[in-house]
Each structure stands twice: as C-alpha cells, then as structure tokens.
Amino acid sequence: MATAKPRIPCKPVMVARSDGATTFTVRNGQAPEPNEPTREQKINTPSADGSVDYYRPVQPDGDKDLDWRRKLGQWLVLAFDSKNEHKDTQFILSRFPENYTLWEHVRVDATGARRTDGYLYGHPDGRSSRFRSPAEFFEHLAWLATPLPKGRCICKICAGKGGETQDDGTGVAVKETKPAHQNQAQTQTQTQMKPTNTMPSAARGVSTTSTRAPTGPSLEQRLDSEPNGKYLYRPGELVWYNKTKDTWGLAVISMRQIKDDSPRYLVQPLSHPFSHPPAHIKDQENDLRPWLAWSVPTLGYSKLQGCTYDQVNWEEVIVNYPADPVVDGSILAAKVIDSSYSLFEQDENALANQGERCYKGIYLGAEKIWVGEPVRLRSLGDDILVLVIKKIIERMTSPTTSNVTFVGDVWKFVKVHTPIKDLDLPARMIHDLNWRNRVEGAAQKGIWNEWRIMEPNARRTLGDVKGRWYETQALLRVLRGPATFENELARGITGDAGLWMNGRGDFNETGDLRQQDRESTFGRAVPAGFRVSRGLDDSAGDRFPDYLDQNTGIYH
Template identity: 45%
Template sequence: MAPYYPLTIHRSDGQFEVATRSGVKEVNQPTTQQMNDTPDANGNVDCYKKLEVDEAKHVDWRRKLGGMLMHLLGGKAHADRNYILKEFPEGYVLWEHVKYNVEKAGAESKKEKGKHAAGVFERQDAYLYGHPQGRKKRFRSPADFFPHLLWLATDEDGDPMNCSCKICSPDGDEDPEAFSGKSELKTEVKFHPPTLSAAPKPTTNYTPSSSTSAAPSKPAFQPGPATMSKEQTADATPGGKYIYRPGELVWFNNGSNWRLGVIAKRGLKNNKPRYLVQPLSNPHQQQKYQIKEDECLLRPWLAWSVPPTTVVQLNDMMFDQVPWDRVVRGEFDQAGHVMDYIVDGSILAAKVIDASYSLFERNEKALANPGEVHYNGMFFGAEKIWVGEPVRVRTSAPGVPTPDIVVLIIHKLIEKTTPEGASAVTFVGDVYKFVEMPTPYKNPQEWPTNPDLPPRMSMDLRYRNEIAHLATTGMWYEWRLLEPAARKGLADVKGRWYETHTLLPILRGPDKFQEDVNKGKTSDVGQFMNGRRDNNAVPEQRKKNRRDTLGQAVPLNFKVSRGLDGPPADDVFPDDQSQAQPQQPQQQQRQQQGTFDGDMSQFMNLDQADHGFYGSEMQH
C-alpha cells in the first residue's frame, strides 16, 4: 500500500467542555448514561465508546478528510500522494455508538469489532464531538465534518459565519436530539459544499509533513493519430452503437449454456446492434456461426473465469499440443465423466488468445527511435484497443483484487523488436485514478469539464455524476491525473475500459443496476471483470496478426471484418443476402458451413506484414 503523508491542522475551535444556557459547564461528549455498557435485562448493550487513534474507523475518517483537503488545496503538486490527518483538530474526539446482544456476540466476538455480517453489532456508527455548540451538535461522517475542517484550515479571520458546515451555517442546523441512552433517530445528512471561488489560498493553518515537487506539466490530450480511420472513430465516439468489436473473444449464450466465440462482424438491424459470432472449437469439429441480436446474450471474455476442460488430461496442455484426432476418438475419455471436445477446444484456444497480442496500422509518420515501430491499434488478448482510448491498469499483482480504479489513456503504442525475434510493447500515456468525494459544486451548471479526457470517458463521468446528483447523495466523481506521459508494459495493462451505462446493466443485471441507480450508486465496470492473463499459465505470445492468433480454433477461411475500414460487402450478414454479391456454389457451401471466402488480405494484412521483423508473406 502506498504511504500516507500526514497533515496537521494548527487551528481549532474544538471544546472539551461547553457552557449550557444555565451557565453550567458540561463535558462535550456522550453522557455518562450513554457510555454505560452494562447489559439490560435482555442482554442488550447500547452505548458509546471512545475510538483510539489506531482503530480502523478512526484511521478511515482521517484518511478521507486528508484526501478531500489536499484535493481542494494541494493541486496537482500533491495529486500523486495519499494524505491523512495526523490527528483531529484539538478538542475534537471520535466516538462510536455500538448496539449488540451479549448472548449473540459471545465473549470471543466482543473482542473483534466490525462483525456486521455475523450479526454481532446491530449498530456501529461513529460521531465526531467537539463543536463549540455542544454535544448535541456532533458530526456524523467525514463528509459532514469536511466543510468545517476546510474552514479551520483556510479562513484567516476565524469567523464561524464563513463556515459552510451544517452546524455553523444557519440553514444547516440540525434538529435538537434528546439523548436517553437509546439509539436516536437518524436524520438525513445534507452536505453544504464550500464555494471554490471563495476559498482562500492555503495558509500555514495546514501543513503537509513532507515537501512536494511542482506539478508536472503535460500536453493537451491527443485522441489518437492526426487522421483516424472510420472504424477507430466509431469506437471512440461516445454513445456508440456497439459494446463489442470485430475480432474480440466473447462468451455467447448457446441456449442451454454459455460458450466461447469470436466476433466476426457487427451491424445494425432496426437500429439495434447485432453480431456474427464464430464459435471456437477443436480443429475436427468446427461449428457454424451464430447471429446474436441482443447484447445481453454476450459477455466480454474477462467478465468470467475460464472453467477446466472436461477431459482432465488436457487442462495443462496448450491447444497446439493436443492430439485432437485421438481426443475426438475418445482415447482420453474417463468412465463416469461427461466429455465435450468442442468445449475443451474452445477453452484451450481462449487461453492462447488471452496470452497473445498482435499490432496493426503502423503509424509511419511517428517519430520513432531506432528499432521501434509505432502502431494505431492492437489486438490485446481477447480485446481490440486503439491509441487514444483508456485501458485498465494494474495496481497489484495479477489475480489480486485491485484497490484503486486506475486507467491509462494511450497516446503512443510502441513495439521494439530485435533480430532475434524478441518483442517489447510499451504503452505511453497519462495515468488517471478514479476519485469520489463530497461534491464541491452547488448545481450541475458549475460542473467543470476535463479536456484531457477522451469523449467516452467524459460522457461516462457526467452520467455517473448526474446519477449521484439526482439521488442527492452529495458525492462527486472525477478522474485525477496521477502520472503524465507514463510508460507501461504488457503486464501492467488489464484490458479495455468500458462505459458504466452500457456494460454494467448486463454484468450486474438490469434490476440490481436500477436499484443501485435509484440510490445514486454507480460502480466501475472493471470491478466486475478479470484482467488479461489472470489465472492463465500460457506464456506471452507475439502473433503476426489476428488470424494467426485464432489458429485452428476457427474454420480455415474464417476472417474478421474490418468494418468501416473495409469493403461494405464484408459486413453483410448471411441472413441478408439481398445486399451481397452473387455467389458461386462453392462459396455458398462454405458459408453454410460457417466459413468465409474472399480477399483474406483485408484481415491478414492488419499487421502491415510487409514491414518490421514480424512481417511475412500472405497465407491462403
């Protein structure tokens, strides 16, 4: 985990004691009755306990507050660091309200906090005491306290009228509460954001505990090459018609189960996307294509983990190592086991595809170093990616859950080769981290735009902020620049980045997705997907092109459409022959068998085979 840099707030209005209206002083904390943890007649405990500085919830509050504070005051110079309050301002103390049944908790469970899932604690809420208006004016969350903390850190006059928190602000006053030792009713927390334009520059009221360098400069975002192809432009357009791209490996619904296939072409019917899918198989049992007119019947390869083969002996073998003729004859069958050689072929082929890559559309105008070639696109494992778009970046080891949502916007795609055949691919671009925080804006008219983000990311970000705004969550989302002009290798990239509103309803299910939207919650799609080569022992493989990658798992004459960059006839679906050219009987027979005839060079030459070390003659 990255280190957290401590912040100290030098000014405080916190009070350990306050005077009541009658002039009597009282302690600014829960009452003695509220701190009583003696069980009642039914064994129920309902009390407040002081949280120590090293307890998880105490740390969590200080991390969130430190991050919010430096986001507004620190600028880009501090964007690549994590911050935490070293301590709360003097006079402020964090207390936790817990409610549980002694019999349910048990002696051992009482030592372990946070057992919500096991039903130990019925309630476990934290409250920050210390406001000079007394114990009934406590803060319920980091977002609740943040405006007050910001005022402490920045207002040189120390005038409470300048504070926009719900307690100091006249229209943010909370209703009085009666403390009886029982759990009080929770009222809705409304966050009153500070006005950014009125916030003074940072003063000595807050101090980062370590020095930072100046903010790195970065050029304006370039969405890709100077002239993008039609297909690249379509994939970069926000609100595009398609989730999936020609040549990509997907799961498809086969009626009673899900299987693996490759997108051969895509098109529109009644303004709805549809896909021609070629199932993967072993070389001796090639399957007929399928047409899918509902994107809910498809999933990205990385959405699910690949199962083991039905023939146990094949699990640790590579696709090309398998004696498929013997397998199909049943020589590897085991009594009592159901065998499916087609499925086994697709599983082993998918692993090879996942571990492979090939590049296409050389950028001849790029300024390249000796031995380097720049490309505009790449088949990266199961997916097709372009320069100018975001890809998901690993922040932990493969197979380990990624704590942060991080992307790299590709500016350059560079391959360096050697005469010996070694290939090293470098992604060059800006790295961004997804950040959520209390909204600093009063209404959508104040929302800024980030011209450095690709249009798809900008539209998706606005969508997520609109959902949060309509549900009055008080939260704001943005992409924060972590590292400009970063250089990443193949192992650093997990795969394509997908829009929330297009793929998440499919992965989560429409009902669950809508339930979250109604609450103002939207998740990043990447949180529900694997990364390339997760749990895949097949070694990294540089392939000449996509056809070379697919190998014998697809029919011999199978090809992937180049879409808008190829002849229109290539995008005609087999069930719409009214738009196709007249075919010879042999062509018709091959198409019925799930194979395609025609000019193979439209796909075979995607790698610009006449250039570079990996160039080769056309194969027919």
C-alpha cells in the same frame, strides 16, 4: 490552532528556454494586450447577492504555486530519467518558464461556497490559450526542456491551433507578432546531478515534436470512441456467447452491423481443428459477454490439463474423449488468445526512436484496443486506475518477440466534494462520469465521482494492463442483469463495471505471445479462410449475412 502544511524538501530543476509572451495581438493593427486575465475579470466587487467571481495572481511559494511546480518538476525529471537514477528524489520547478504567470480564478456563490482554480498564462497565442492544469502544461514544458527541439510542440493547445503558430527556424512555435524576448538558453538544473544524465537530447517517455503531418483516427477508431456508442463489442474480440438457455460457449466476432437501430454480431465458435460449428448471428448484446467477465472453466478431459492447443493430439482425443471435444478445444484456444497480442495499423507519422514502431491499435488478449482510449490497470488495493493511451510503441527483441510500451496518462477514480473541471479525458469517460453523478445525485449530496490525474506521460507494459475500460452504464446492465441493474439505479447506486471483470492473464500462466495478425492468433480453432472484418475501414466490403440456411448451415 491551525498548523502550517509541512514543506517537503525538494531539489530545484529549471527550464531556461521559454516561448512565453507578456503581450499578444488580437488582430493585426491593434495595440498589444497583456497576456493575462482582462481588466474586467480582475474586479473582485461582490454582486448584489454577495457572490464574487474574479481572477488574481497566485502568490509565489503559496500552496497552489508550490503544488503546480512540485508536480511539473517531478514529472519532468522522471520523464527524462531513463535510468531511474532519481526515482527516490523529490523535485520542484524552481520557477515557471520566463513570461509564464499563474493566476487563480476565485468564485464564491451566494451561499458562501468557495472554489478556486489555477490557470497558467503566457502561451504566445494569448490569454485564450491558457493552461488549465499542471498535466495540460506538462507536454509543453517537456518540449521546451528538450535541447534544440525541432518542429512544433504537440501539446493540446499548440496542436489545436492549426496555422496560428509557425516555426521561427529555432524550433520555437511563435505567432507572427513575435514576443519581444525569448530566452534560447539550454535547459539547466540546480542540483548535483549532471545535466547530460538528467536531460538527454532525446527524451524518453515524453512526447516531444514531429515534423511529419499527423494522421487522424480511422473511421472504426472514431466509431469506437463515441460516448454511448453503437457497439459494446468489436471485430476480432473473444467473447462468451449464449448457445442455449443455460449453456454458453466461446467464440470470436468476425463482423458487426447495425440493423433497425440495434447491433448485430456474426460470431464464429471456437473448436478443435477437425470440426468447426457454423457461425451464429447474435442480435442481442445480452447474449454475449466479454471473455474477462467470467473465469476460465475447468477442462472436461483431465488428460489435457497443462497442455496448449497445439500440443494436443486432437485425432486421438476425439476418439477417446468421453464427451464433446469442441468444448475443451474452445477453452484451450481461448487460453492461447488470452496470452497473445498483435499490433495493427502502423503509424508512420508518429515520433519514434530508432528501432521502434508506433501503432494505432493492438489486439491484447481477448480485446481490441485503440490509441486514445482508456485501459484498466493493475493496482495495489482497491484503487481504480486507468491509462489513457497516447502511444503504443513496439521494439522487436527477436524475429518473433518484442517489447510493447504504452505511453499515456494514469488517472484514478475518486469521490470528491467539489467537481473537477476541464478534465482532459476521452468523451466516453466524461459521458460515464456525468451519468454516474446524475444517478447518484452528486449535486444534491455534494459528493462527486471524478477522475484525478496521477501520472502524466506514464509508461506501462503489457503486463500492467488488465483489459479494456468499459462504460459502467453500458456493460453493468449486461453483467448484473437488467432487473438488478435497474433496481440499484433506483437506489442511486451505479457501481463500477471493472470490479466485475477479471484481468488478462489472471488464470493463465503462459507468457506474452506475439502473433503476426489476429487471424494467425486464432489458428486452427476457426475454419480455414476465417477473416476478421475491419468494418468501416475495410476495403474488401464484407457483407453481413441476412440469414442462416438451416439445411446447409450456410449464411446468405
């Protein structure tokens, strides 16, 4: 006998302000239309093959309705709960904002396979601006929940509508054909907690609004966000490089170039401060590895154990060192880099609280990370979690130290029997999913690789981040070797590149070190005047050298 799902007791929370509209106008002069699926979309008559495809209202207090409202209520309270007073309490949105209605798209194919998806209608821009998931609606709801919001909402739908909405002077984005009724009451809760504690005037952890014009990604940022991109590595990153057939060293990338449709990298080996090997051109990505791909090697000179790079008396070490001091110099320098961070490209237009600054990117340990891309997170057990970064916020705690917060959505890698549609993910992650499912024969096996959102607008610290997220298709071929990689693909096995990577700080007990910029992070481990190219964003116009003069060691 089937049993009903247990109902979890939840405290209700309500957002009284709404910009919802029951009707909208497609074109000026035309009669308003209902802000819901069209009449044709509601017809549930089966086709000749028995398949059906239609929309119907979601029943109040049904499973899908409760699922949406539980997630939205919980996320909303936790986002505004700066003191974590309600982290152990379950909340539910008592109702959707006025004039917002939840509909269900029902599809049953000729074989009887059934799929239902929820869509929330009511956005003042009309039925085409429906919300496809609780996560997609959350930013809009948080904007509505902020007392007297200013400017425009920056949720995915509002931000993508350009000039189709305008501010009516109260901070609510509406169309020129304004809805008949908009409730401007303040946010209220139906719990015992005080509204001033639960819903402060400045939301923490919620991206609300900004009256400043947004700035788009830079050319380099766009280049690094391309799926199946041209480069695996980025300027300023710490990497392993192949010195000889069986020997690897540590170096930093100064610049990169595409030549004959293949990437090339100019890498500068790390060393002690009194001798620096010449730079190398690497035109095979297989000759490079991410720093986090391998563990930190043991120092050759035992007396250096426990020392940092700048604590070493290098003149004395060079005289007494039994082998090559360059190797130990590079290892100690790499440990400093692994512990360091520096932010770049301050975003003057991003919304920030007093004393905070937002940046478009960060050098975190060995890697260069941009806003808008995923990073690997530490997790309990075998879960694969990533954070898709929306904001990087820094608050200085002293002239030389700071707290850095990443704001974004946490996603978990899962295997499911039904593909999840309309994922709001970076193009690189979507491309990687499509490749995995194609190789593993997801459509034939009925088991799909997907990302499931776990926590929207989450806040994480430097210590929560393991490192960059890499496409498995691109990196695992390098880490596993082409032969092993192709053999596993032929057997329908893709694996995950992150499982073959360490995390930042795994073998380094030094705390986070804030650096002024990337060059100061490298210090004396690179030649004086060493510079990291900004690539397409570089006004200096760095020229990638063509060849190395073997007699002088100078590139031309």
